[in-house]
Amino acid sequence: MSDAPPQGREVWIEKYRPGSLSEVAGHETIVQRLENYIEQNDLPHLLFAGPAGVGKTTCAVAIAKEIYGEHWRENFLELNASDERGIDVVRDRIKSFARSSFGGYDYRVIFLDEADALTSDAQSALRRTMEQFSHNTRFILSCNYSSKIIDPIQSRCTVFRFSPLADDAIAGQIRQIADAEGIEITKAGIDALVYAAGGDMRKAINDLQAAGVVGETVDEETVYDIASTARPEEIEEMVQLALAGDFMAARSILETLLTEEGIAGDDIIDQLHRSVWEYGLGEREAVQLMDRIGETDYRLTLGANERVQLEALLAGLALDE
Template identity: 75%
Template structure:
C-alpha cells in the first residue's frame, strides 16, 4: 500500500472524528504490504538481522515507498519509532541548509539503547545538486550511528556517490490484482457496496497507484450507497477507455472533426486536463483496436505533445494538433 496523488473527502468514523482511509489502512508491518513480494522479504531480512544499510526506494507515487520506510522503523524501534525516525520532504525543503542543519542536528542527538537512528528523505530527487553533495558528506560523517532511507521517483536524478552508498530497491506500479484485493478488503471493512464494474473502474483509474485507488473509493463512497463505474469515473476525473479509443480511431480514420469533438467532450464535459488525456492514451494505446503502424504513430505524437506541454505549450492546441496529424497521415496513405 502506499502513497498517492488524489485528494479525497474525509468521512466520519464511528467515534465521530474524520479519518482518511489511506492512513487508516496503511500497513504497519512489512508483511502487510501488498504487491511487492520480491522486495518485502529482503527488507525483513535486514530488520531481523538488525543490519540495516542505507536504502534507496525508487519508483512511481503510490507504490509503497513511504509505507515501507515507516514499517521498517516500527519493527526496529517498536513504540520508540517516532523518536528515532526523522521524515523530511525534499520537495518542500530543497536547500542545502536542510541537509546541514536539520539532518545533522538529528544525527548528532543522543538516543537510548539503539545502534542507529533513521532519517527518511522523501522525494530526494528534488534536492539540488549542492544539497545532494552535502548529503553525501553527511552520510559519511554519521555512518556510525545513522541510516538513511531515500525515496525518489527517478533514481537517475540522484548523484552516483549517493547511489553507491545505498542498497537500491525499485518499486514498480502495483498489479491490478493487488489493488483490487485491497479495494475489496477496505470496502468490506467499511460496509460499502461495490459493483464489479465499479471495482474495475477504480483499478483502471489508479493505474498502479494504491493510494489513488483508496482515495477514489473513499470519495466515491461519500457520493452514494453503491460504488459503481459511473461514480468512479466522475469522481476520479477519468474518461471511459472506450471514449478515448473512439476519439483516436476517428482521427486514424481521417475524421478529424469527430475526433476533435471527442477531445472537446473530454476536456470540457468530463473536466480532464491535457496531461490526464495523454496518460490515458499512453497506457491504453496497445489495447486499442488499431494496426501496429497506427499505434506507433500515436505513441510518437504523444511523446512530442507531452514534451511540448511540459515546456509550457497550450494543452488543447497540442492535443488537437496530434489528432490532426493522425488524420492527415491517414488521408495521405489512402491517396
C-alpha cells in the same frame, strides 16, 4: 451496512496504511529482502525509486515500526526534500538528529522523501553526512527518478526500484477497505477504480473514499464522475476515429472530455499512453500514435495550450491515415 464509523472522519490512506512490511501489497520480493535486513540487524542505507503511490513511504515507516516498536517516532526522522531543498536542511536538521543521543538501539533512521528534489549542493552535503554518521544513522531516500540522485549517494545505498502496483494488488486492497467500511461496490466499480489509479494505490483509495460518500453503491459511473478520468472506451473511440481520417468526429469527443467532463489535457495524454497497446492497432498505427503522444506530452510540459496540442495530435493521426 456494517457498524463502521461515519465516513469522512479520517483519511483512509492513513487509516489503512500498512503497519508492517508483511502487510505491504504488491512488492513481495522487495518486502522479503527488507525483512531479511531487519532480522539480521544489518540495515544498509536504502534508496527507494519509483512512481507515486506505490509504497515507498509505507515501506520506510514500516521498517521503523518493526525496528523500534512503540518508540519508532523518537528514532525516525522524516523530511520532505521538495519543501526543504537547501543545503542548510542537510547541515542543520539532519546533522542535529544524527548527533543527538539515544539509547537501546544501534542506529536511528532518517527518511528523506522526494530526495531527487534536493539541489546538487545539498546532495553533496548529504553524501558527506552519510559518511560522517554511518556508525549510528541509516538513511532511507525516496525518489521518483533515481537518475537525479548523484552517483556517490547511489553507490552508498542499496537501491530498490518500485514498479506501479499490479491491478490485482489494488483490487484486493479496494475490496478489503470497502468491506471494512461497509461500502457496497460493484465489480465494474472496482475495475474503474483500478483503471483510474494506473498503479497508484493512494489514488485508488482516495477515489474510493470520495465515491463512497456520493451514494450507497460505488459503481462504474460514480467512479468516473469523481476520478476526473475518461472512460477507456471514449479514449479508444476518439483514437480510432482519428486514425480512420474522421478528424471532426474525433475532435468532438475531445471537446466533450475537455469541457463537459473537465478532464485535464495531461490526464488524457496519460490515458492515451497507458492504453496504446490495448486498442488492437497495427504496428504502423501504434508507432504513429506513440510518436504523436510523445511530441504532444513534450509540448504540454513546456506550457503549450493543451486544447491546441491535443487537436494537433488528432489532426496528425487523421492526416497519416
